[in-house]
Amino acid sequence: MRYGTLIIAWKEALEIIRDRRSLLLMLFSAMLFPLLGVMIAGLKTQQEALVVVIMCDETVEGKELLSRIEAAFRATPGFRIEIIYTNESIKGCTAYPGAVATIVIPGDFGENVTSLDRIALIYFYKVVDSPAAEEAGNILNSILYMYSLEVSRFRVETLAVRAGVSVEPDYILSPIRIVTNTVTRGGVAVPPQVEARAELARFLAFSVFFILNPSAIAVADSITREREQGTGEVLAITPIGGRELVLGKALGSLTAALIAGGLDVAAVTAYVYLVAANLGPGVAFFHAAQTMLAVMVTLAIVMLVTMIVPGQRAATLLASIITGLAVMVFFSILFIDIEAMPTLIKTLLYIIPYTHTAVSIKAFVIGDIARAVQHTIPLVATLVLATYAASRLYSPEKLVKRL
């Protein structure tokens, strides 16, 4: 590496380190990620969603179901349960005002549940557009699924006794079963703890956006800043060559990338700690390395385009486009499976370097190291090629303001 490259990198590093506004923005933005985790997990515990059970049945079966419902909701953070006992018929049992969910156990519940040929109904009223009501519905469904299974077993056993045959109730209740095995895309079996990480992997891939965005903005105007403040004109006549200048700028962006990487490790560690996720330090470091790579790739692309289309406005526009693309990729990774996309869409997505960032993080988190490396290669190649092309396209004219 030539001496001039290191001098430029040194100057860039000093400028980045002293850019307090950008550093604060990077810090704030990085901490948004664990804050989001805390918000989702922490605010949920502060939630006090009222679930009311209107108990119209006095049978043992009704009371058994009520105790299961009560136990489940009391054990779930964010819910408050109230039970109202009434002798009214089902006609009088409707949604309770102020409750996100109302569960009605009607007066004929016990009678129907213990019969062999009737269905026992539970009435559930949920408030529209309430995630708490949706969750209450899921809790109730899981309680009823287990209770319903017990009732079914009882009915099968009773019928078998009456028929004078011996049967295994489960074989009658579930004659066809699914045997699920989770594997990597390469077909290798995935242990249960890794499977549990899969959902987290998508969120971790998405989280790169938080730190990449301010870091990319901090380094994106590296060339245009020289032009706008007039220093480019002086730099252009120094003995330094275009290759040294571009390489120096790229190397200088490593400072911003290292700061971004450090903040990223802190943010991921904070997130893992706050949401009690089961992730090792390797994930945090790989995540940080990918973030650093993404920052440097961003600078390399912006430098290349700046050499083709000079001007502060072009650089600003480009930074906006890159930010937009990053948002699009990192957000969509939460909901879509890129591999399952049609070839054309998949190709278009893979042209965007950040897609590889997201995919490699996802792959690393679930333990598919080969795939993580495979998707890191295009990022490194983009960085090298864009930097090389920018240095080839350099001319002193690109460093000065047009008259």
Next chain:
Amino acid sequence: MYPVKILECDNVLVVENIVKKFKKGPRIGPINLKLKRSEIFALIGPNGSGKTTTIRMILGIYKPDNGRVLLCGEDITGKGARGRIAYVPEESAIYPRLTGFEHLLFYAKLYARSRAEAEKLAWRAANISGLGRDLYRRAGEYSKGMKRKLVVSLALALDAPLLVLDEPTAGLDVYSAVTIREFIKHAAKRNQTVLMTSHNMLEVEKLADRVAFIANGRILDTGKPKDLIEKYNADTLEDAFVKAVKGGVSI
């Protein structure tokens, strides 16, 4: 590369028929100039007359479409002199987040061949600037005059055979302007050739050995200030310039 030896040649800069045509904008040239050793040469013209473009062609920032630029006989057309021309642009080109001394050291390192040489050069520029303890403050906090002193001091410290100054005193207070003029005179005494542009005719009249009037991308006339005043039967250089422009191409 620093240290640059003052070249032993009489015609330090020779500009022969250089022309630049932009896709959008006027054609500049053909420009012909000849600058002698130790001479202070001023390029005078209104805004948009082609002064900065001419300077950029000399510096090698713009490649002329025609003609050539010779520095002590060496053809430097379109490639610049790589450290043998010191340049102070119109704007005070400083890095606001670096201290004054870091700024000097940065450029010194780009010109010097070793760290020791770079430090020597930076200290030399620091002494010329006269900024004292202010050199340890961030350059972004400097006044316009201080920024100018910082940039000019570096250009002087380089000891380049040719010193190009674009509007060196523009926007400065009287005291700062006087200091910069002293810097320029000092450079010429040290055998450096100075090419400068200015809107301040009085300054040029006092400072420059020779001037060139430029308008609409062409050199209208060249000569000593006194000779030009006489030639155009004017009272001042300003009058001479206006008459030259009116008599030549319209202003």
